[in-house]
Amino acid sequence: MLEYLNMAGAVYLNDVLLDSDPRLLEPLTRAWNTPRYWLLSPPVLRAGTNTLLIRVSGLAAYQPGLGMLHVGEPNVIHERYKHERRLRHDLQFFSLAVTATLGCFFLPLWLMRRRETAFGWFGLMSLAAWCYELNQVATSPWPFADNHGWEIANSIAFLLYSASFTMFVLRFCERRYPRIEGAFWTLVASGALALVFTPHAHIQVMRDIMAALPGLTYFASCILFFTFAWRSRRPDQLILSLCVAVFILVGIHDFLVFFKVLDSNIYYAALTSPIQLISMAMVLGWRFVANLRRIERFNEELNLKVSAATEELAATLKRQHELEVVNVRLGERLNLAHDLHDGLGGTLVSSIATLEHAPEGIPSERFLTILKELRDDLRIVVDAASSHQFAETSLADMIAPLRHRLTRLFENQQIACHWQLSGIDRCYLAASDSLDVMRILQEGLTNVLKHSRADRVNTELVYSAQSLDLVITDNGIGLTPEPVEWQTGAGMRSMQRRANRLGGVFKIVHASGNTVLTVHIPYKSKVAKEEKLTS
Amino acid sequence: MQLRLRSILTALGYTDEALSFSGSIAEAHALLADQPFAMALIDVGLPDGNGIDLIRSLHAADPALPILVISTWSTEQIIVSALQAGATGYMLKDRDDMEIGFSIRSALRGGAPIDPFVAKRILQLMDAEAPGPAGQNNGPPPGPPSSPLSPRETEILGLVSKGLTNLEISEILSLSRLTVECHIKNIYKKLAVKSRTEALFEARASGLLQ
Numbered sequence: 001m002l003e004y005l006n007m008a009g010a011v012y013l014n015d016v017l018l019d020s021d022p023r024l025l026e027p028l029t030r031a032w033n034t035p036r037y038w039l040l041s042p043p044v045l046r047a048g049t050n051t052l053l054i055r056v057s058g059l060a061a062y063q064p065g066l067g068m069l070h071v072g073e074p075n076v077i078h079e080r081y082k083h084e085r086r087l088r089h090d091l092q093f094f095s096l097a098v099t100a101t102l103g104c105f106f107l108p109l110w111l112m113r114r115r116e117t118a119f120g121w122f123g124l125m126s127l128a129a130w131c132y133e134l135n136q137v138a139t140s141p142w143p144f145a146d147n148h149g150w151e152i153a154n155s156i157a158f159l160l161y162s163a164s165f166t167m168f169v170l171r172f173c174e175r176r177y178p179r180i181e182g183a184f185w186t187l188v189a190s191g192a193l194a195l196v197f198t199p200h201a202h203i204q205v206m207r208d209i210m211a212a213l214p215g216l217t218y219f220a221s222c223i224l225f226f227t228f229a230w231r232s233r234r235p236d237q238l239i240l241s242l243c244v245a246v247f248i249l250v251g252i253h254d255f256l257v258f259f260k261v262l263d264s265n266i267y268y269a270a271l272t273s274p275i276q277l278i279s280m281a282m283v284l285g286w287r288f289v290a291n292l293r294r295i296e297r298f299n300e301e302l303n304l305k306v307s308a309a310t311e312e313l314a315a316t317l318k319r320q321h322e323l324e325v326v327n328v329r330l331g332e333r334l335n336l337a338h339d340l341h342d343g344l345g346g347t348l349v350s351s352i353a354t355l356e357h358a359p360e361g362i363p364s365e366r367f368l369t370i371l372k373e374l375r376d377d378l379r380i381v382v383d384a385a386s387s388h389q390f391a392e393t394s395l396a397d398m399i400a401p402l403r404h405r406l407t408r409l410f411e412n413q414q415i416a417c418h419w420q421l422s423g424i425d426r427c428y429l430a431a432s433d434s435l436d437v438m439r440i441l442q443e444g445l446t447n448v449l450k451h452s453r454a455d456r457v458n459t460e461l462v463y464s465a466q467s468l469d470l471v472i473t474d475n476g477i478g479l480t481p482e483p484v485e486w487q488t489g490a491g492m493r494s495m496q497r498r499a500n501r502l503g504g505v506f507k508i509v510h511a512s513g514n515t516v517l518t519v520h521i522p523y524k525s526k527v528a529k530e531e532k533l534t535s
Numbered sequence: 536m537q538l539r540l541r542s543i544l545t546a547l548g549y550t551d552e553a554l555s556f557s558g559s560i561a562e563a564h565a566l567l568a569d570q571p572f573a574m575a576l577i578d579v580g581l582p583d584g585n586g587i588d589l590i591r592s593l594h595a596a597d598p599a600l601p602i603l604v605i606s607t608w609s610t611e612q613i614i615v616s617a618l619q620a621g622a623t624g625y626m627l628k629d630r631d632d633m634e635i636g637f638s639i640r641s642a643l644r645g646g647a648p649i650d651p652f653v654a655k656r657i658l659q660l661m662d663a664e665a666p667g668p669a670g671q672n673n674g675p676p677p678g679p680p681s682s683p684l685s686p687r688e689t690e691i692l693g694l695v696s697k698g699l700t701n702l703e704i705s706e707i708l709s710l711s712r713l714t715v716e717c718h719i720k721n722i723y724k725k726l727a728v729k730s731r732t733e734a735l736f737e738a739r740a741s742g743l744l745q
Contacts, residue, residue: 407700
């Protein structure tokens with residue numbers, strides 16, 4: 001049994017051709033890694049000395065030579081042969097298949113997800129490794145014209161493989177050095193070109209250089225990887241660093257074989273691919289699980305964040321609501337203060353003036369009148385405030401309590417009291433304005449009640465697009481300058497004043513047994529604005 | 536206020552012997568234990584407790600007794616809760632003597648004084664409620680919201696809230712004035728009943744009653 005012969009050859013026993021490779025001239029058959037086994041049958045063997053001639057056709061540049069020859073018992077030798085064949089042929093095929101698988105898995109992965117550059121480089125590295133390992137099993141220099149081409153291509157594949165590995169290490173450890181990488185790739189490219197353009201005479205030296213340099217780069221990358229991995233202590237990097245440790249051992253061995261330091265020509269590099277496969281599978285598995293965990297955690301975090309945000313929002317809304325309530329209350333209070341000021345203030349001031357300028361000894365009648373007027377003002381303010389459910393109250397709502405009270409008083413005095421209201425449920429006035437309207441109404445009707453001796457009173461309040469009209473008609477005695485109120489004019493004057501404040505016209509006439517009080521308020525800026533706001 | 540009421544009531548034709556005054560709930564209870572009365576006037580701002588509770592106990596003792604509430608401040612809250620407790624009417628202290636006398640007389644005649652804003656409040660109370668107590672979806676299927684008030688009662692309340700007096704309402708609806716007053720009293724009763732049933736329901740829900 002012959003372990004190997006490089007590159008091709010023929011074997012003769014006693015001048016009988018035992019075996020020959022298909023091509024013993026360029027392009028040579030690449031049978032360097034094929035162990036051979038012959039069963040020498042008695043007819044071929046002679047008694048005594050047998051001559052075994054082996055012709056080796058090789059290329060000087062590519063380590064031509066002859067491997068170990070074993071002669072012995074067929075079964076023993078056959079076992080050895082089977083072992084050699086497994087090592088040099090079967091295992092290499094298996095390894096090629098694994099490498100191709102890795103390449104075909106990781107390259108598309110990177111294509112589908114460009115951010116995973118580490119896997120992209122790994123895929124490229126796998127493909128380069130595959131090209132380089134093809135050398136172990138290829139039996140012809142195809143697709144190249146001769147073995148030179150093949151060997152150069154093979155060296156370039158090794159170069160590319162080392163470079164990709166370096167890149168993979170960097171990316172896998174999440175490092176980026178754009179400038180250094182650029183320089184590195186320039187070197188790689190120039191190395192490849194040098195290989196292509198080196199004349200035949202120097203190819204061996206070149207090839208050695210091109211094996212040594214990438215090899216050293218490879219080791220450097222491995223060491224780099226160790227430092228990164230131990231620094232980061234990430235499980236996936238630690239897993240891979242174990243695998244890389246195996247690579248280093250194997251790489252050293254293959255290096256020594258290549259430079260003929262070790263007397264063997266078996267390259268183990270190819271056989272490491274299963275280890276690669278297993279470790280990469282573990283890395284991927286670890287990453288997958290880690291990602292799943294992250295997704296789960298992310299969901300939890302998201303839920304927490306969402307609930308936190310919801311609570312915050314609820315709290316904010318509550319605060320806002322509370323603020324609004326406080327604001328509304330404040331507004332109500334301000335309104336009440338305004339109403340008190342507008343309603344009572346005027347009356348108070350004028351009453352004080354009246355009392356100050358009056359001669360000594362005001363009749364208690366008048367004093368009482370003033371006080372009652374104040375009380376009536378206060379009552380309207382209070383009624384308005386207590387029926388204020390919302391900021392906007394229509395005149396109809398405002399008038400209801402007043403109407404009810406006065407009507408009952410009229411009924412009590414046997415005075416028929418009729419109301420004709422139209423459109424006032426659509427009438428929204430500013431608080432002070434509606435207070436004035438109500439005060440005029442109250443004053444007018446109170447006058448009728450107390451002084452007119454009428455038995456019928458008719459109140460009309462019409463709100464139209466142009467104006468607000470108030471008409472109080474009674475069949476009483478009309479304006480006699482008898483009662484105290486008329487002389488002091490407090491009631492009349494206050495009605496007049498309020499009508500003016502509303503921008504309206506106040507008239508009171510007595511004709512054909514009827515006294516008619518009218519207030520006509522055409523729309524000017526103030527009321528019109530209110531109208532716009534509320535329509 | 537006692538003096539004022541005394542003069543008003545005297546003007547209505549009551550003698551001093553017919554009037555009993557008490558300045559506190561305790562006194563009132565003592566007086567009530569003594570003799571029957573035709574009518575009670577109760578100020579809700581009593582020094583020793585809540586006038587509303589007194590109304591409740593009076594009403595429980597004799598549902599026919601007219602109870603008028605006197606209030607300083609016309610807050611709906613107080614008036615409505617007094618009505619829910621069983622009062623037949625109320626009046627405000629800041630009204631004219633004439634008006635107060637009028638209210639008292641109408642209450643004695645069996646009338647039921649009512650104010651527009653109270654009417655509005657009752658309407659809100661009665662309407663703004665879901666059919667059936669909350670949390671019982673296995674009961675009868677929810678139909679249209681069943682206000683405890685009859686359509687006529689709702690109509691009357693609506694008119695009152697617009698400011699019409701009982702007399703005016705009776706004219707508009709072509710009813711006798713007594714009928715209107717009767718309706719209003721029924722409304723008050725329903726209000727009281729409603730508040731009682733609500734109290735019962737709540738008591739049951741909170742496990743106070745079995």
